[in-house]
Amino acid sequence: MPRDLFEDLVNAAPLAVPPMPAAFNRRVHQRLNSRLLAGQLFDLAFKGLAYSFVHLGLALAGLFVFTCTGRFDRPDTPQGDPLS
Amino acid sequence: MNLTDLSDEQLAQMAAREGSDGPAFVAILERFRERVWRICFRLLSNEADASDAAQEVFVRLFLNRQKFEGRSKYSTWVHGVAVRTCLGIRRGRGRRQKHERVASDETLIPGTVGRPETDSAASLDLMKMLENLDEMDRALLIMKYIEGHSHEELAAMFDLSVSACKMRISRARDKINAEYGTSDGAAE
DSSP: OOBOHHHHHHHHOOOOOOOOOTTHHHHHHHHHHHHHHHHHHHHIIIIIHHHHHHHHHHHHHHHHHHHHHSOOOOTTSOTTOTTO | OOGGGSOHHHHHHHHHHOSSSOHHHHHHHHHHHHHHHHHHHHHHOOHHHHHHHHHHHHHHHHHTTTOOOSSSOHHHHHHHHHHHHHHHHHHHHHHHHHHHHHHTHHHHOGGGTTSOHHHHHHHHHHHHHHHTSOHHHHHHHIIIIISOOOHHHHHHHHTOOHHHHHHHHHHHHHHHHHHHOOBSSTTO
16 A cells, blocks of 8 residues: 655654754843833833823813913813812 | 642643743743744744744743633643744745745754755655645644644644644645655655
């Protein structure tokens, strides 16, 4: 019965694997650290700073309105609040 | 507690609770690095690419350490991450580069230096044969016949059903046999 060429070659081929590169663990940790750093910088730029700018922008807008109109509208205070 | 006494799954659970690459993740790295390296090298056939891929595998393992749900063995899950990482790298590089690598394979496998010509030639023939297959079929054959994984493990690694796995392997072998023929023990 004819034999499977692929099976013959798998058995015959040594397919040697070279030893791992030196300092492999250190490189993994370095790559991981840079990936984490990139992730944190991304979060800072697109989440933290964006959040800060939105709130700072609202504060500046409120200041502008107060300067022009003399009214200090706080959306979170109920209507008729004597302190508003 | 000695981390070396823990099972893979217990280590994975500990690593998932760690906030950084702490002792459990380091133990996982030590435990799996040789296996991951071997898989990466066999799938990529190149030391530099395999090193890059193996590092990327451990980064992905860390970043996704809370996603292991225990539906398969942890080792199978790790091997699946390694296979998918290598497939992604190979797909990204295109076929032209792969053919160049295979053509120079004799210099890329240091272990074959000084071995008999026939072993080296068989290794090269095998890699050339595999290059003609679809990426996933190639990886399936390597993981099945060279790494010795069962169909069930392969199904979990490649996210296929067991029957689909068997079918793909059978078709890939048929394709190789159709292209290169069968031997009557001539390769012995």
